[in-house]
Amino acid sequence: MLIARALVASAILGLGTAAALSQTAPPPPVGGPALVTTDTPEYCDTLAERVARAERIRPNPPRQVEELAEEGHRMCTTGLIRGGLVRLRRALLMLRGAN
DSSP: OHHHHHHHHHHHHTOOHHHHHTTSOOOOOSSSSOOOOOSSHHHHHHHHHHHHHHHHHSSSOOHHHHHHHHHHHHHHHTTOHHHHHHHHHHHHHHHTTOO
């Protein structure tokens, strides 16, 4: 229904189809509410804790996971938040088996 209204409005106003479609409402979230994260030291701590818990659960995690987690934590504590988060996320994914 929204798309039909947008297309009618674009015809009346002389806008292109792409412009009309870009004005439609975004799709509803899939799988429940979205988790909003920010590139903050607090989120680094939260992610580092999740990695540490996952390392305790998995016996003998790969050395690369430990290195990524250590480097990510070090980067976060020295102010390189985004790089630290990337490494912590990668370590967590490896621990979950997503490589």
